[in-house]
Amino acid sequence: MTAPPEVRLSMPARPESVGVVRQALSGIADALAFDEAVVSDMKMAVTEACTNVVVHAYGGEDGKLEVDMLAAEHGLTIAVRDEGTGIHPRPAIQKTPALGLGLPLIAALSDNFELRGSHGEGTEVRMSFTYTRDHDPADENPVQGTVGADGKWDPSATPPVG
Amino acid sequence: MQPGAHKGETTRAARHRDCATSIVRAHMEANPIVIDDTAGDVVVVVVEGEHDIYTAPTLRERLDASLDRGGGVVVDLTAATFVDSSVLGALLDARRRAHEAEQGFVVCIGDQVEPGVRRILDITGLVPVLPVVNGREEALAAARSDGKE
Structure with a gap:
């Protein structure tokens, strides 16, 4: 049996919950010896994971957003979970059109990243962040592509040099 | 059902929502x-x-x-x-x-x-x-x- 998480947040999967999760994460990060740059990346990655739940998990219906934060010797593992219909493409809620940049950002900003889930069983994004870094994870997993003509992120497009 | 409550929402869920709403109102002002x-x-x-x-x-x-x-x-x-x-x-x-x-x-x-x-x-x-x-x-x-x- 796995150890219980140190912190579990359970909130409605609504836009207003995302900032509350970020604030809770800030408070927890303050209590741990994180580099400032890691805290910034962690807030961004967790925001993107929570936003994915709000936008995609429940097709506009009410649902739950759960966030576990588990501190260990070398860092913090954060799991963002929904009880939605699982991983498959769904239309975004119309008022919050998705750019499609969430998962590439999570991959670039976290030291480790895992996506779990299957059809009908919800989705979990599990991210790990070490307290200090000797390298930038964005160098290993850079965000590929740029925005396409349709306004969505196109991973195969070539970004302009600048 | 209380005024402003969402369909099918429990009292606890409505209280949670009210709390979240006041948090985000403050958030928007800040x-x-x-x-x-x-x-x-x-x-x-x-x-x-x-x-x-x-x-x-x-x-x-x-x-x-x-x-x-x-x-x-x-x-x-x-x-x-x-x-x-x-x-x-x-x-x-x-x-x-x-x-x-x-x-x-x-x-x-x-x-x-x-x-x-x-x-x-x-x-x-x-x-x-x-x-x-x-x-x-x-x-x-x-x-x-x-x-x-």
Whole structure:
């Protein structure tokens, strides 16, 4: 049996919950010896994971957003979970059109990243962040592509040099 | 059912929602998005504090209202402390609309940029795309010339 998480947040999967999760994460990060740059990346990655739940998990219906934060010797593992219909493409809620940049950002900003889930069983994004870094994870997993003509992120497009 | 309660919602869930609503009301007041039209032909949308999927619809409204005036638009992120991909989506849509109407569109940051703003702009490579420049005066000048290209 796995150890219980140190912190579990359970909130409605609504836009207003995302900032509350970020604030809770800030408070927890303050209590741990994180580099400032890691805290910034962690807030961004967790925001993107929570936003994915709000936008995609429940097709506009009410649902739950759960966030576990588990501190260990070398860092913090954060799991963002929904009880939605699982991983498959769904239309975004119309008022919050998705750019499609969430998962590439999570991959670039976290030291480790895992996506779990299957059809009908919800989705979990599990991210790990070490307290200090000797390298930038964005160098290993850079965000590929740029925005396409349709306004969505196109991973195969070539970004302009600048 | 209490007034304002959502269909099928329990009392506990309604209380949770009311609590969340008051938190976010305070959030919106602490993280304003204001239209500054004192620069004449270019409207500046000033974005302060933390912004994400919750405030992105407000940003979209302000950007649309600014573009409706027909001139250039500058988005000033100097006092922003955090922006996510929802905000980038709003900025990119406004940029597309501006380009279609041949209106200038430029984003500016200050000399001291918060990591929560700098990082996402850097790793997405959107600095030359949006484009993002340093300082409001440079942005105003760029927005004026951008629309005339």
